[in-house]
Amino acid sequence: MSAQDKIRVGVIGAGQLARMMVPPAIALGIDISVLAEAPEMSAKRAADRVGDYKDAETVLEFAKTVDVITFDHEHVPQSVLRALTDAGHSVQPPAEALRYAQNKILMRQKLTELGVPVPSWRAVKTAPELQDFIYEHGGRAVVKTATGGYDGKGVRVVTSGDEAADWFAQLGDTEALLAEELVDFTRELSQLVARNPSGQQATWPVVETEQRDGVCAVVTAPAPSGSAAGAAALNEAAANIGTQVAAGVGVTGVLAVEMFETRDGRLLVNELAMRPHNSGHFSIEGSITSQFEQHLRAVTDLPLGDTAMREPHAVMVNVLGGPPEGAMPVRYAEIMAKYPTVKIHSYGKSPRPGRKVGHVTVTGHNLQAVKQQAIDCAAEFGEGA
Amino acid sequence: MSAQDKIRVGVIGAGQLARMMVPPAIALGIDISVLAEAPEMSAKRAADRVGDYKDAETVLEFAKTVDVITFDHEHVPQSVLRALTDAGHSVQPPAEALRYAQNKILMRQKLTELGVPVPSWRAVKTAPELQDFIYEHGGRAVVKTATGGYDGKGVRVVTSGDEAADWFAQLGDTEALLAEELVDFTRELSQLVARNPSGQQATWPVVETEQRDGVCAVVTAPAPSGSAAGAAALNEAAANIGTQVAAGVGVTGVLAVEMFETRDGRLLVNELAMRPHNSGHFSIEGSITSQFEQHLRAVTDLPLGDTAMREPHAVMVNVLGGPPEGAMPVRYAEIMAKYPTVKIHSYGKSPRPGRKVGHVTVTGHNLQAVKQQAIDCAAEFGEGA
Numbered sequence: 001m002s003a004q005d006k007i008r009v010g011v012i013g014a015g016q017l018a019r020m021m022v023p024p025a026i027a028l029g030i031d032i033s034v035l036a037e038a039p040e041m042s043a044k045r046a047a048d049r050v051g052d053y054k055d056a057e058t059v060l061e062f063a064k065t066v067d068v069i070t071f072d073h074e075h076v077p078q079s080v081l082r083a084l085t086d087a088g089h090s091v092q093p094p095a096e097a098l099r100y101a102q103n104k105i106l107m108r109q110k111l112t113e114l115g116v117p118v119p120s121w122r123a124v125k126t127a128p129e130l131q132d133f134i135y136e137h138g139g140r141a142v143v144k145t146a147t148g149g150y151d152g153k154g155v156r157v158v159t160s161g162d163e164a165a166d167w168f169a170q171l172g173d174t175e176a177l178l179a180e181e182l183v184d185f186t187r188e189l190s191q192l193v194a195r196n197p198s199g200q201q202a203t204w205p206v207v208e209t210e211q212r213d214g215v216c217a218v219v220t221a222p223a224p225s226g227s228a229a230g231a232a233a234l235n236e237a238a239a240n241i242g243t244q245v246a247a248g249v250g251v252t253g254v255l256a257v258e259m260f261e262t263r264d265g266r267l268l269v270n271e272l273a274m275r276p277h278n279s280g281h282f283s284i285e286g287s288i289t290s291q292f293e294q295h296l297r298a299v300t301d302l303p304l305g306d307t308a309m310r311e312p313h314a315v316m317v318n319v320l321g322g323p324p325e326g327a328m329p330v331r332y333a334e335i336m337a338k339y340p341t342v343k344i345h346s347y348g349k350s351p352r353p354g355r356k357v358g359h360v361t362v363t364g365h366n367l368q369a370v371k372q373q374a375i376d377c378a379a380e381f382g383e384g385a
Numbered sequence: 386m387s388a389q390d391k392i393r394v395g396v397i398g399a400g401q402l403a404r405m406m407v408p409p410a411i412a413l414g415i416d417i418s419v420l421a422e423a424p425e426m427s428a429k430r431a432a433d434r435v436g437d438y439k440d441a442e443t444v445l446e447f448a449k450t451v452d453v454i455t456f457d458h459e460h461v462p463q464s465v466l467r468a469l470t471d472a473g474h475s476v477q478p479p480a481e482a483l484r485y486a487q488n489k490i491l492m493r494q495k496l497t498e499l500g501v502p503v504p505s506w507r508a509v510k511t512a513p514e515l516q517d518f519i520y521e522h523g524g525r526a527v528v529k530t531a532t533g534g535y536d537g538k539g540v541r542v543v544t545s546g547d548e549a550a551d552w553f554a555q556l557g558d559t560e561a562l563l564a565e566e567l568v569d570f571t572r573e574l575s576q577l578v579a580r581n582p583s584g585q586q587a588t589w590p591v592v593e594t595e596q597r598d599g600v601c602a603v604v605t606a607p608a609p610s611g612s613a614a615g616a617a618a619l620n621e622a623a624a625n626i627g628t629q630v631a632a633g634v635g636v637t638g639v640l641a642v643e644m645f646e647t648r649d650g651r652l653l654v655n656e657l658a659m660r661p662h663n664s665g666h667f668s669i670e671g672s673i674t675s676q677f678e679q680h681l682r683a684v685t686d687l688p689l690g691d692t693a694m695r696e697p698h699a700v701m702v703n704v705l706g707g708p709p710e711g712a713m714p715v716r717y718a719e720i721m722a723k724y725p726t727v728k729i730h731s732y733g734k735s736p737r738p739g740r741k742v743g744h745v746t747v748t749g750h751n752l753q754a755v756k757q758q759a760i761d762c763a764a765e766f767g768e769g770a
Contacts, residue, residue, distance in 0.1 A: 005712040023408030026430060027669075029713055029731025029743070045411060045430065284412075285695075288726055288748075303722035310670075310695050310748065327390040328414055337688035341673050346414025358414070363673075363695065 006031055007300050010062055012053045013072025014041035016347040016356070017276050017292075020284070022046045024293035030300070034072075035062045042347045043072070056083040063089040070253055070299040071275055074101040092197065092252040092299035093274045100249045101274040104178045105146045111269055114248040116241060118269050119183045119260070123176035127168055131161030133179040142180045143167070155214065157182060183268055185260035189223050189234075190279035191242035193255045194294040194304050201246055202294065202304040204287060206238035209258070209279050215356070216278040219316040220371060221286055222309065237267055245272065254295045256280060278318070278356075283307075285343050285361050286314030311363040315371045317378035319358040321351030328358050328381055339377040357381075391416055392685050395447055397438045398457025399426035401732040401741070402661050402677075405669070407431045409678035415685070419457075420447045427732045428457070441468040448474040455638055455684045456660055459486040477582065477637040477684035478659045485634045486659040489563045490531045496654055499633040501626060503654050504568045504645070508561035512553055516546030518564040528552070529563045540599065542567060568653055570645035574608050574619075575664035576627035578640045579679040579689050586631055587679065587689040589672060591623035594643070594664050600741070601663040604701040605756060606671050607694065622652055630657065639680045641665060663703070663741075668692075670728050670746050671699030696748040700756045702763035704743040706736030713743050713766055724762040742766075 007030045011018045014036035022045060025032035035058070036047035048065075051058035053076050060083060063069050068090045081095035100107040105123045112118060120137065123146075124130045134141045143164045145154040158164060167177055188211065192204045205222035225231035242257045249255075249272070256277030258270045280291035289297075289305030297304055319328070328346040336344070339360075346358040358381065362374040392415045396403045399421035407430060410417035420443070421432035433450075436443035438461050445468060448454050453475045466480035485492040493506045505522065508531075509515045519526045528549045530539040543549060552562055573596065577589045590607035610616035627642045634640075634657070641662030643655045665676035674682075674690030682689055704713065713731040721729070724745075731743040743766065747759040 005715055007714050007717075019411060022411055022430075026404060026407055027728070027730050028717075029733045045407075288728075297721065302717050303725065305721065306725040308726075329392050330390055332392075332413075332687050336682065336690070340688065340691040341693075343412070343673075345412050348414045 008033070008066040008068070009296060009300060010035065010066030010069050011043070011046075011072055012059065012062070012069060012076055013037065014043040014047050015072045016042045016349075018043035018046070018072040019347060020276065020281075020292045020345075021296060024290060024296055028293070028296065030296055031066075032296075033062075033066060035059065042349055044348070054080065056080045059084060060087055060089075063087070068092055068299050070295070071098075074098055074274055078102070093255075094250065094252065097249050097251040098274055101272050103146050104144055104271075105176060107272055108178060110249060111245065114244060116245055116248070116269055117266060120181040122179045124179045125168070125171065125176045127161035127165055129161070130158070130164055130168075130177065130179050134159065134161065137181045140182045142182055144178045144180065146176065146178055153214070183260045183270075184263050185268075186263050187223075187261050188270070189238060189259045189261055189267065190219070190277065191238040191257040191259065192277065192280045192283070192291055193239075193242040193246045193251075193257065194291070194298045194307075195243075195246040195252055195255065196298040196304060197252050197301045199247070200304050201243050202289075202307050203239040203242050204280065204283060204291070204307045205309060206235055207279055207282065213354075215318070215320075215354075217318055218371070218375065219279050219282050220367070221282040221314045221316075224367065241267060241269060245269065253299045254280065254291050278359075281345070281359050282314040282316040282361055284345070285363050286310060312365050313367045313370050314361060314363045315367075315374040316359055316361045317374045318356055319360060319378050319381045320353070321349070321355040321357040322353060323351065327351050331381060335377060335380050338380075339373065342373060342377045344377075393418070393451040393453070394681060394685060395420065395451030395454050396428070396431075396457055397444065397447070397454060397461055398422065399428035399432045400457045401427045401734075403428035403431070403457040404732060405661065405666070405677045405730075406681060409675060409681055413678070413681065415681055416451075417681075418447075418451060420444065427734055429733070439465065441465045444469060445472055445474075448472070453477055453684050455680070456483075459483055459659055463487070478640075479635065479637065482634050482636040483659055486657050488531050489529055489656075490561060492657055493563060495634060496630065499629060501630055501633070501654055502651060505566040507564045509564045510553070510556065510561045512546035512550055514546070515543070515549055515553075515562065515564050519544065519546065522566045525567045527565045527567055529565065531561060531563055538599070568645045568655075569648050570653075571648055572608075572646050573655070574623060574644045574646055574652065575604070575662065576623040576642040576644065577662065577665045577668070577676055578624075578627040578631045578636075578642065579676070579683045579692075580628075580631040580637055580640065581683040581689060582637050582686045584632070585689050586628050587674075587692050588624040588627050589665065589668060589676070589692045590694060591620055591627075592664055592667065598739075600703070600705075600739075602703055603756070603760065604664050604667050605752070606667040606699045606701075609752065619646075626652060626654060630654065638684045639665065639676050663744075666730070666744050667699040667701040667746055669730070670748050671695060697750050698752045698755050699746060699748045700752075700759040701744055701746045702759045703741055704745060704763050704766045705738070706734070706740040706742040707738060708736065712736050716766060720762060720765050723765075724758065727758060727762045729762075 019042040033048040034046045195201045207221040208223035210218040256273040260268045276291045283290040343361045362370045364370045404427040418433040419431045580586045592606040593608035595603040641658040645653045661676045668675040728746045747755045749755045
């Protein structure tokens with residue numbers, strides 16, 4: 001990178017994650033361009049091309065215009081990723097790492113191999129196999145499709161193997177479903193890590209995530225703890241898992257490690273996301289270096305920025321879409337007057353019930369006040385949280 | 386605005402100020418477009434059109450594509466501004482206000498009329514008139530061209546009327562130069578104010594600005610004071626001047642009021658800028674609402690955001706261009722490793738000696754450490770500060 005006077009990053013996918021990479025790219029003078037799925041996407045301000053990310057030729061053409069390829073999502077097929085790598089393009093995170101974000105069974109195998117604590121799990125190919133797993137785990141289990149799930153889709157809590165019969169029926173010969181114990185957790189946490197190709201890593205304080213219907217709704221940063229010593233211990237345990245996973249799977253860019261905190265105080269890894277993540281949006285205002293800036297630094301193999309909190313607390317609440325008359329700008333006059341300290345983020349999407357159309361973040365010294373304000377403000381937009 | 390589901394802002398001029406409006410426009414979901422002077426300008430990511438801002442037809446065509454017209458600079462001719470207004474376009478700040486930023490003699494007249502403290506001044510049309518002013522003010526004076534000056538250009542300290550002979554020779558019949566007393570100031574301050582068309586105003590804490598060769602080099606926010614009481618008194622005095630000027634001239638958007646603090650503790654207004662200003666760049670990280678977000682809120686007549694500091698101190702240092710091999714990205718690897726807490730802003734401009742190509746900002750609790758780090762980091766890029 002050192003001899004160049006331009007750094008060109010190409011992002012595949014034009015959702016809100018690509019959109020939120022644009023501001024730090026502008027600040028750092030990084031030329032960002034986006035390969036969009038369709039013309040009117042969230043990141044359209046940087047969308048120089050529209051095309052199918054499943055088509056190797058389209059993606060290869062796009063890659064020729066940039067120095068590094070990175071992603072808004074994890075759905076680019078391995079064959080396309082390999083074609084990029086074979087043609088000499090820098091793909092960050094690399095295909096080898098992305099496999100673990102694309103297939104939950106591969107991910108569970110890898111984490112188990114790395115000695116990372118995970119819920120008890122098994123790859124199951126038939127309803128009776130799932131039924132066995134359920135019997136062995138107290139009569140209930142979580143079953144997940146290995147690929148294609150997100151935001152609670154492709155996940156079911158079942159008490160009988162037959163409840164996944166439709167999914168089993170669709171499995172190919174080499175495919176399986178993932179059965180997992182239903183963890184008795186007290187809360188969900190997320191550890192964000194960034195790693196660059198040179199191996200430098202940075203972690204943010206671990207955050208607490210609250211879900212509604214399987215969708216991330218409220219993120220509290222840092223995750224509340226009863227005491228400073230408790231916070232330090234929790235942060236250390238979570239950061240250790242995060243950095244072990246990041247190095248172990250060879251990810252570059254931002255990695256989100258979603259975890260359960262169990263009633264007996266253990267941390268079990270639930271999911272991995274190899275890109276900036278909803279649980280890291282608080283960092284735009286909350287951290288010295290946001291996850292979006294850090295992702296750009298990491299994928300271009302630049303040194304990582306400081307991840308300290310700017311203020312003691314930050315709370316982010318998602319805004320879900322409602323009827324069109326609730327589109328974010330329509331209510332700005334009223335809501336901005338009422339919440340002058342709230343940072344509003346719109347994704348420029350047309351509202352549909354349940355669709356993530358934006359988020360709000362509040363930072364400050366009093367956690368209760370910060371959280372209440374974020375929740376109240378988000379609730380005034382569309383469905384709120 | 387309330388019935389719209391899109392807010393479209395058009396910016397005339399594509400320098401770094403327009404560029405830095407793009408990130409908050411993306412966050413708020415405001416469609417920003419820029420009328421650029423040339424294709425390869427700083428704000429090119431949002432530059433939808435290239436054309437001459439002195440040409441009414443070009444500007445009128447551009448205005449049809451947006452809801453509000455605002456500015457990266459104050460150089461759009463009054464005739465063009467009036468044509469926009471006559472055609473029913475919303476121009477923020479309005480032509481009537483911009484006159485005072487375009488002509489320093491009009492500005493001095495208006496401020497005097499408003500009772501705002503300014504240095505002793507006179508409009509002078511000939512060298513002997515300037516000579517008289519010099520005699521009356523201790524043998525020295527500052528002389529300025531009424532229009533066209535910036536960054537120390539169009540300003541001279543003189544001891545004789547003849548030293549401005551070349552400028553007098555170029556004056557039209559109705560034109561004059563501005564003669565001012567050379568103020569015995571201890572430091573320079575800048576008060577940022579935002580005002581929307583509904584009349585709501587917001588002020589940031591007054592900042593200290595340090596100039597090098599007439600160019601803003603270092604900004605310390607808030608301006609240091611010996612005591613908390615001193616800081617409160619200074620802030621109140623500066624904010625009062627700022628809001629009085631903003632309402633008095635009818636500005637909308639961000640107004641920067643540059644002031645001298647005299648040895649005997651008075652504040653005298655030096656210059657006005659009717660747009661986001663170099664002295665407000667600290668607010669991107671330093672304030673809950675940055676001057677760029679606030680400018681967008683103000684010109685679209687949305688409620689203004691909170692202007693409190695996020696951390697006790699913020700220091701911004703400009704980066705001036707040097708030889709091409711010193712272009713900002715070229716040195717990122719080295720400098721980011723050394724300064725992980727520094728926020729780097731590149732304007733995407735090719736470096737030329739003395740040209741503002743970027744800035745850096747550091748925030749924190751220890752002012753001395755914050756300032757030293759910002760100065761040291763900026764010095765490593767090109768010429769530094």
